[in-house]
Amino acid sequence: MAQKVPIGEDRRKIFEQEALPHLNALYAAALRLARNPDDANDLLQETILRGFRFFHQFTPGTSCRAWMLTILYNIFRNGYRRGAREQVAASAEEFERRADTNSVHSAAAPANPEQIVLDSVLDHEVEQALNALPEEFRAVILMVDIEELSYEEAARVLELPIGTVKSRVSRGRASMRRQLQDFAIARRLKKPMTGS
Amino acid sequence: MDCIEYNERHLSAHADAELAPEELRAVEEHVAGCERCRAELAAERALKGRLRRLDDRKAPAEVVARIRAALDGAMLETASLDGHQARPGSPSGLQSRVLRSPWRWIPTAVAAAVVIAIALSRSNFGSYGSVPVFDQATEKLAAFEGDFAPNVPSDSVFALQRAYDAARMPSGIWNFTRFGFKLVGGRIDTTPAGRRVTYTLYRGPSNELILCMRFRGAIEMTISKDALMQMAGHSFYRYRGMSLCVTVGPNQRFTCILASPVPVERFERIVRAAAIDHH
Numbered sequence: 001m002a003q004k005v006p007i008g009e010d011r012r013k014i015f016e017q018e019a020l021p022h023l024n025a026l027y028a029a030a031l032r033l034a035r036n037p038d039d040a041n042d043l044l045q046e047t048i049l050r051g052f053r054f055f056h057q058f059t060p061g062t063s064c065r066a067w068m069l070t071i072l073y074n075i076f077r078n079g080y081r082r083g084a085r086e087q088v089a090a091s092a093e094e095f096e097r098r099a100d101t102n103s104v105h106s107a108a109a110p111a112n113p114e115q116i117v118l119d120s121v122l123d124h125e126v127e128q129a130l131n132a133l134p135e136e137f138r139a140v141i142l143m144v145d146i147e148e149l150s151y152e153e154a155a156r157v158l159e160l161p162i163g164t165v166k167s168r169v170s171r172g173r174a175s176m177r178r179q180l181q182d183f184a185i186a187r188r189l190k191k192p193m194t195g196s
Numbered sequence: 197m198d199c200i201e202y203n204e205r206h207l208s209a210h211a212d213a214e215l216a217p218e219e220l221r222a223v224e225e226h227v228a229g230c231e232r233c234r235a236e237l238a239a240e241r242a243l244k245g246r247l248r249r250l251d252d253r254k255a256p257a258e259v260v261a262r263i264r265a266a267l268d269g270a271m272l273e274t275a276s277l278d279g280h281q282a283r284p285g286s287p288s289g290l291q292s293r294v295l296r297s298p299w300r301w302i303p304t305a306v307a308a309a310v311v312i313a314i315a316l317s318r319s320n321f322g323s324y325g326s327v328p329v330f331d332q333a334t335e336k337l338a339a340f341e342g343d344f345a346p347n348v349p350s351d352s353v354f355a356l357q358r359a360y361d362a363a364r365m366p367s368g369i370w371n372f373t374r375f376g377f378k379l380v381g382g383r384i385d386t387t388p389a390g391r392r393v394t395y396t397l398y399r400g401p402s403n404e405l406i407l408c409m410r411f412r413g414a415i416e417m418t419i420s421k422d423a424l425m426q427m428a429g430h431s432f433y434r435y436r437g438m439s440l441c442v443t444v445g446p447n448q449r450f451t452c453i454l455a456s457p458v459p460v461e462r463f464e465r466i467v468r469a470a471a472i473d474h475h
Contacts, residue, residue: 027255041259048263056446059368060429118242126246145247151214152354170208173243
């Protein structure tokens with residue numbers, strides 16, 4: 001028997017109230033995943049429409065933002081990066097290798113005022129360091145640090161084991177910190193204090 | 197624990213407050229005595245702070261307009277839709293729908309203000325007569341006040357959700373832990389009438405309780421017009437000295453009744469915060 005789908009004004013009103021307040025946050029997430037405005041625009045539109053189309057599957061009382069982010073990431077993963085999948089996989093592997101051999105967390109490093117550096121870097125530098133991460137790491141940092149999801153929630157949205165979320169957060173941030181220190185050095189704000 | 201172990205295995209999770217209690221104890225013991233790791237933690241948190249404060253760039257107006265138009269097309273489609281088995285991640289092609297009628301857009305700021313259609317003109321608090329399912333919720337809440345023993349894993353909302361899922365009980369439970377409430381635990385029980393019910397109990401900062409009772413199917417609701425307030429599918433009542441919030445899920449797949457002794461206005465604010473977004 002055909003399943004009856006909620007229709008009409010109520011569905012639209014509830015969608016407006018629950019999902020559309022997250023429109024700008026979803027756009028920002030789309031932009032950070034896709035890294036170009038045209039793809040982000042398409043990604044946002046497709047996300048909103050699918051969210052509306054499948055809104056009867058949303059459970060009131062759960063986070064609508066996380067639900068919409070799940071849809072957004074699914075579309076991104078299944079569509080927008082398809083052409084570059086091989087390259088992405090290779091870059092993530094290379095990134096892991098570099099992270100292992102060049103950790104910012106060196107036990108030999110002296111105590112350092114890196115926090116001061118992080119307070120002084122510019123927003124566009126933070127964005128640039130984020131953009132420089134391979135997609136898999138960027139997505140995890142996006143969900144945990146920008147969207148403020150817990151590891152469990154991020155694991156659900158990204159369909160990853162929690163252990164993978166944890167290790168990617170760690171390596172992604174370590175890479176960003178190195179990058180931001182490089183920016184700071186380039187701007188002669190400080191000398192390198194960590195790493196070997 | 198040494199610096200290498202801390203930095204390689206625990207630093208990020210420490211900054212994210214994601215460590216288990218026993219890990220946290222060991223980690224804090226190390227950090228308390230290690231200036232270098234305290235600096236690493238401060239730097240990690242500083243980076244988190246910078247990321248969190250990045251601006252959300254606004255969606256371009258023309259994209260929003262395009263979405264409005266496409267949503268109107270989608271509205272028309274769903275109005276004639278009988279059913280489907282597709283999932284949100286599968287292709288839909290809805291963006292190609294044609295605008296047929298004006299999208300009555302409510303800007304987000306206004307939408308936030310009109311989320312609640314307050315119907316306080318009704319003064320019939322407690323005049324509903326007897327509603328068996330309301331009695332069940334309020335009596336259970338009173339009983340659980342002094343004696344609540346979880347019978348499913350209740351370490352976290354997520355663990356509880358998994359237990360309910362495993363028992364094939366309705367998925368998706370209210371989470372009030374971001375609003376000053378602690379999870380007391382959950383139970384799966386069977387009523388004398390043979391209905392399987394989940395009970396999830398939260399305790400607030402002043403020991404006030406919120407009980408979430410959920411079961412499959414819809415209830416006979418002939419009093420929805422008497423709701424004190426309605427919010428996006430949630431109806432609020434005052435019943436036998438308790439505040440209630442009733443939600444019937446899509447396609448009447450489940451019913452959820454929240455019960456709490458807190459005043460209905462405060463209860464509505466808590467529920468609204470949890471419903472709209474807890475991130």
